[in-house]
Amino acid sequence: MHLPLPTGVIDPPRPPRLAMLGGTFDPVHLGHLRSAVELLEVLELDRVHLIPASVPPLRGEPRVSPEERLLLLRLGIGDTPGLVADPRELHREGPSYSADTLASLRKEFGVDARLVMALGHDAFLRLADWHEPERLFAMAHLVVIDRPDHEAPLSAALDALITGREVDSPDALMARPAGGLLRLALPTRMAISATEVRRRLAEGNSVRYLLPEAVEHHLLAHGLYRY
Numbered sequence: 220m221h222l223p224l225p226t227g228v229i230d231p232p233r234p235p236r237l238a239m240l241g242g243t244f245d246p247v248h249l250g251h252l253r254s255a256v257e258l259l260e261v262l263e264l265d266r267v268h269l270i271p272a273s274v275p276p277l278r279g280e281p282r283v284s285p286e287e288r289l290l291l292l293r294l295g296i297g298d299t300p301g302l303v304a305d306p307r308e309l310h311r312e313g314p315s316y317s318a319d320t321l322a323s324l325r326k327e328f329g330v331d332a333r334l335v336m337a338l339g340h341d342a343f344l345r346l347a348d349w350h351e352p353e354r355l356f357a358m359a360h361l362v363v364i365d366r367p368d369h370e371a372p373l374s375a376a377l378d379a380l381i382t383g384r385e386v387d388s389p390d391a392l393m394a395r396p397a398g399g400l401l402r403l404a405l406p407t408r409m410a411i412s413a414t415e416v417r418r419r420l421a422e423g424n425s426v427r428y429l430l431p432e433a434v435e436h437h438l439l440a441h442g443l444y445r446y
């Protein structure tokens with residue numbers, strides 16, 4: 220005989236919680252990786268997918284190939300729990316639009332998944348110029364990571380895009396699968412950029428402690444970003 224379970228004893232399963240941190244990763248550095256780890260903790264996520272763009276739509280061609288940037292990302296992540304180097308944009312032709320990437324994550328993880336697109340404040344400032352920016356909010360929440368040296372006023376177009384979307388806590392964001400905006404000051408703000416890393420490598424200067432050691436060794440052993 221089956222007795223009915225007392226109500227309230229078993230919680231319904233929690234929907235999956237995932238974030239995408241897309242970028243050029245030319246090369247990956249500790250600003251990316253530390254932000255990803257802190258995002259995981261602050262938003263209580265199951266996973267952060269770090270997704271290198273094959274063909275970044277709004278900038279010049281990266282210095283090294285998509286495959287090599289993915290390899291560097293894998294080396295950088297190593298065995299870090301909860302971080303995944305996700306190659307899905309390398310399998311698509313043409314420009315790597317984030318809206319398409321989010322659509323593929325949504326398809327994989329389902330309508331109830333809490334899906335976050337994380338991006339630094341510098342990237343957020345240009346959001347209104349992205350391909351189908353409204354569709355990004357249909358697919359995911361946006362979490363904007365505060366980044367040193369990148370404060371600037373929002374454009375009118377960006378202001379219009381985010382009107383009515385902002386929430387003030389991770390709990391409020393995670394109450395729904397998509398559509399919200401949260402600005403986060405993560406515990407560790409790092410003024411590291413790939414531009415600075417490339418400049419140092421081209422000048423023959425040290426990049427120690429800006430990148431994981433495995434990434435540094437690979438870069439130096441293969442002479443990447445030297446010229």
Ligand code: ATP
Pocket residue numbers: 240241242243244245249250251254337338339340341342364365366409410411412413414415
């Ligand atoms: P570049 O200097 O070549 O423009 P980048 O260092 O900004 O590169 P990207 O690969 O373009 O690196 O960044 C991917 C994402 O990570 C973007 O949303 C960017 O804002 C964010 N990001 C990069 N560096 C940091 C950092 N130090 N702290 C927080 N977020 C960062």
